Amino acid sequence: MQTAAPIPTASPAGTAIRLRAVAKTFGKGEYAVRALRGVDLDIPSGELTMLVGPSGCGKTTLISILAGLLSRDAGEMTVFGQDLGTLRRDRLAAWRRDAVGFIFQQFNLVPQLSVAENVSVPLVLKGESVGAAVRQANELLATLGLEGRGRSAPLKLSGGQQQRVAIARALIHDPRLLVCDEPTSALDAELGRRVMTLIRDRSRRPDRAVVVVTHDDRIFHLADSIAHMNDGIVDRVARGRQADQPESGEKP
Amino acid sequence: MFRYAIKMLFGDSAKFYGILLGLGFASLLIAQQSSIFVGLMSRTFAFIGEVGHVDLWVFDPTQSYVDEPKPLRATALERVRGVTGVAWAAPLYKGLLVATLPDGSRRVCDVVGIDDDTLAGGPAEIVAGSLADLRLPDAVMVEVESSQQQLRFPAELAPGAVPAPGQVFDPNGPKRSVEVGDIIELNERRARVVGLVKCAETFVAAPTIYTTYSRAITYAPPSRRVMSSVLVSAAPGTDPAELAARITAETGLEALPPHDYAMRTLGYWMRETGIPINFGIAIALGFFVGVAIAGQMFYNFTLDNLRYFGAFKAMGASTWTLLGMVALQALVAGVLGLGLGLGAVSAFGLNAAGGKLAFKMLWQIPLIAAGAVLVICVLASVISMWKVVRLDPADVFKGP
Numbered sequence: 072m073q074t075a076a077p078i079p080t081a082s083p084a085g086t087a088i089r090l091r092a093v094a095k096t097f098g099k100g101e102y103a104v105r106a107l108r109g110v111d112l113d114i115p116s117g118e119l120t121m122l123v124g125p126s127g128c129g130k131t132t133l134i135s136i137l138a139g140l141l142s143r144d145a146g147e148m149t150v151f152g153q154d155l156g157t158l159r160r161d162r163l164a165a166w167r168r169d170a171v172g173f174i175f176q177q178f179n180l181v182p183q184l185s186v187a188e189n190v191s192v193p194l195v196l197k198g199e200s201v202g203a204a205v206r207q208a209n210e211l212l213a214t215l216g217l218e219g220r221g222r223s224a225p226l227k228l229s230g231g232q233q234q235r236v237a238i239a240r241a242l243i244h245d246p247r248l249l250v251c252d253e254p255t256s257a258l259d260a261e262l263g264r265r266v267m268t269l270i271r272d273r274s275r276r277p278d279r280a281v282v283v284v285t286h287d288d289r290i291f292h293l294a295d296s297i298a299h300m301n302d303g304i305v306d307r308v309a310r311g312r313q314a315d316q317p318e319s320g321e322k323p
Numbered sequence: 324m325f326r327y328a329i330k331m332l333f334g335d336s337a338k339f340y341g342i343l344l345g346l347g348f349a350s351l352l353i354a355q356q357s358s359i360f361v362g363l364m365s366r367t368f369a370f371i372g373e374v375g376h377v378d379l380w381v382f383d384p385t386q387s388y389v390d391e392p393k394p395l396r397a398t399a400l401e402r403v404r405g406v407t408g409v410a411w412a413a414p415l416y417k418g419l420l421v422a423t424l425p426d427g428s429r430r431v432c433d434v435v436g437i438d439d440d441t442l443a444g445g446p447a448e449i450v451a452g453s454l455a456d457l458r459l460p461d462a463v464m465v466e467v468e469s470s471q472q473q474l475r476f477p478a479e480l481a482p483g484a485v486p487a488p489g490q491v492f493d494p495n496g497p498k499r500s501v502e503v504g505d506i507i508e509l510n511e512r513r514a515r516v517v518g519l520v521k522c523a524e525t526f527v528a529a530p531t532i533y534t535t536y537s538r539a540i541t542y543a544p545p546s547r548r549v550m551s552s553v554l555v556s557a558a559p560g561t562d563p564a565e566l567a568a569r570i571t572a573e574t575g576l577e578a579l580p581p582h583d584y585a586m587r588t589l590g591y592w593m594r595e596t597g598i599p600i601n602f603g604i605a606i607a608l609g610f611f612v613g614v615a616i617a618g619q620m621f622y623n624f625t626l627d628n629l630r631y632f633g634a635f636k637a638m639g640a641s642t643w644t645l646l647g648m649v650a651l652q653a654l655v656a657g658v659l660g661l662g663l664g665l666g667a668v669s670a671f672g673l674n675a676a677g678g679k680l681a682f683k684m685l686w687q688i689p690l691i692a693a694g695a696v697l698v699i700c701v702l703a704s705v706i707s708m709w710k711v712v713r714l715d716p717a718d719v720f721k722g723p
């Protein structure tokens with residue numbers, strides 16, 4: 072297995088997610104695809120970490136594993152001190168419900184539900200009553216500039232508004248880990264910057280972490296660190312001002 | 324999440340109405356065809372139910388059903404009366420005879436001859452006239468519903484009037500319903516309508532004509548044996564079942580309570596005709612159409628929502644929660660579809676009430692339809708649930 076040396080994060084806030092030699096293979100025999108070949112990475116608490124790299128390098132597999140959606144085949148991983156590999160399926164689902172917020176590239180807003188109902192889903196899953204959850208959702212939507220849109224159908228909103236609804240859904244239950252998949256792909260530069268600023272602000276607590284998979288170099292400067300992936304491994308982590316400077320010739 | 328499951332179901336109106344129509348159509352077909360089948364089969368023994376206050380029917384042991392009597396000797400009546408425990412026994416004639424109307428048209432009628440003395444076995448409801456009028460010369464009473472359609476008199480002939488010698492009526496001319504006083508011929512013998520009665524539609528759907536037993540056998544073709552059945556009332560304190568056994572032992576005739584005789588008649592039609600198969604095919608078609616339409620629609624509905632179920636799963640919804648959502652959606656669609664179908668069948672039944680169409684919705688039929696719809700929903704949702712169970716939450720990160 073090809074592995075890279077552990078990459079120090081030098082994070083002042085401590086480590087939220089720790090991965091060592093994490094590997095994942097899909098399929099068997101001659102059809103096997105080694106998506107992760109031994110990832111070593113520390114994701115700091117209280118920071119926004121971006122995962123970049125060419126298509127097929129394993130970014131989606133990696134965020135799926137650290138969010139508890141996929142199991143690893145080998146290696147070690149802890150998320151806020153919890154080894155997700157030891158959790159049964161139902162406990163893992165409960166952990167995701169309580170600890171993880173997701174922002175999907177395709178938004179995945181349910182068109183038959185109102186905007187506020189979509190946002191309220193994580194709270195309802197935690198057992199909150201629909202009425203109370205929708206009230207909280209409307210309050211959060213107001214802070215995101217969507218005041219009065221709670222009763223609207225998601226499909227009647229612009230792409231940017233839908234993305235903010237998706238962000239509200241990811242944040243409403245105040246998750247410790249926020250996982251974002253191409254959160255700015257549908258947004259123009261200005262809106263993308265505002266959305267990412269909002270997301271980054273949510274990471275500024277010692278018991279929080281934000282991981283963003285992106286190809287959008289317009290937002291690199293907002294990252295606290297950028298992990299570069301290539302062919303199933305993290306081959307470089309850039310921090311601070313370095314993070315805004317991709318290697319010459321690299322296409323993030 | 325269950326509230327949101329319902330909103331998801333109602334929100335996709337095209338598929339929701341498709342599912343509803345599929346389930347509604349299935350329950351409509353199942354319940355309507357079952358009701359028509361029951362209604363039709365009920366008519367095969369309806370005449371037995373019309374004859375009230377009878378404990379036993381006595382008939383030839385080889386007789387299969389009530390409309391195919393094997394005539395008994397006249398002595399059968401006295402032999403039955405001689406059995407201990409018989410309070411009274413009355414003869415009954417039942418046979419199909421041809422009635423000729425004043426315009427020369429002919430109709431097959433179901434002629435019932437009841438006991439001259441007691442008039443036992445007479446119709447349950449008399450619309451015009453009195454049962455005792457049957458003792459008048461040439462008197463008959465006709466069943467009003469079928470007669471209004473099949474025993475049509477020339478409109479120019481006044482009720483009770485006799486056509487003038489040589490008077491000819493246009494067979495296609497205006498007609499009127501049969502009325503008290505009208506004259507018809509039964510096997511070329513005069514019969515005068517003295518009353519109108521109502522009785523249940525029978526399977527042969529011929530107008531029923533009541534008269535006395537002694538007159539009925541004069542209308543019937545000459546034969547040594549003309550008595551169709553003997554109606555028996557058990558003496559107080561006598562068990563009808565024991566009495567039936569004694570009658571059979573002492574006369575060699577078969578004796579059955581009305582319910583058993585009705586079931587024997589029903590059994591004949593069920594065994595010997597293709598009616599149950601034909602209706603069974605229609606009912607099965609309803610079921611399979613329901614599975615095909617509603618099942619397919621529901622499956623597509625779930626497939627369309629799979630990415631949202633995937634998102635819910637990623638957000639921490641348990642598989643059981645998602646299965647509950649799918650099951651609830653299927654249940655709600657099933658209940659509404661069933662209601663739609665049964666409502667349509669009920670409207671159909673109300674519209675058919677009193678008409679020629681056989682329709683009888685027993686309380687079991689909605690339960691059967693509900694069971695069938697439940698099976699359809701289970702089949703449809705199980706396939707959909709399988710997709711949800713197999714759903715990989717990590718798929719939500721895959722592109723469109």
